[in-house]
Amino acid sequence: MSTPVVLTKSPADLSLIATQFKALGDSTRLELIMSVAASATSEACVCDLTPNTGLTQGTVSHHLRILVEAGLLKRSQRGKWSYYSLTGAAHGILTSLNIAIPLHLSKPANC
Amino acid sequence: MSTPVVLTKSPADLSLIATQFKALGDSTRLELIMSVAASATSEACVCDLTPNTGLTQGTVSHHLRILVEAGLLKRSQRGKWSYYSLTGAAHGILTSLNIAIPLHLSKPANC
DNA sequence: ATCTTACATTGACAATCATCAATTTGAGTA
């Protein structure tokens, strides 16, 4: 027997959420986003991310594009490099689900 | 510039999480799980869920199975009917992301 | 025992997807 709930999202919201879940529902992409999140500078370039995956550079680029299009990563190009970092949405999802914990945050115990 | 984070999940955890994200990353399945969550008794049978989807009964049954296998729904058969309800994991995901709000819960404002 | 009713399963098919190899783009460098 589970707790009754109220739903809070419009169909448009749900469509976006489904897109984000779908983007995260692939082991490679989940690893990629975790690597970005865990990187010291909170951003990473394709050349950093590619070796860990065992995949081709083109494939990694492809997955990163999907994450960007889902609103989970943002891309900033500096010189020849593309740096990827988490969006607020991605940050929210990872921390809400306790997949990642913000370093500076300490919540009161009754939350 | 985003907040630095610490990762908390083992590879095995991440594999499960990816499976759950994947299961939720389909509009039909997301609607299904929302319908179950929103139902008055916190459970629903296939015959209740099918009409809203515009899909075949067999297809709905298929999607429900995927959600069960991902650990998001549980099935309990009573008589001729199969009743589906949220697991704790699904409940946690939906409420953590504010997709659903537990009726009895009221958090202090500073959380 | 036969017939419904509710659901699960199977087989088939079109569409989507993950991946690679190869090429292109675009920015800095010699």
Place this chain on the structure above:
DNA sequence: TACTCAAATTGATGATTGTCAATGTAAGAT
């Protein structure tokens, strides 16, 4: 200008997926 390097894009291919129609199963009803 020509060259190099990082990343994006393209085209092809095999695998996975969402869907349906049809069939199977199992529980109650007649």
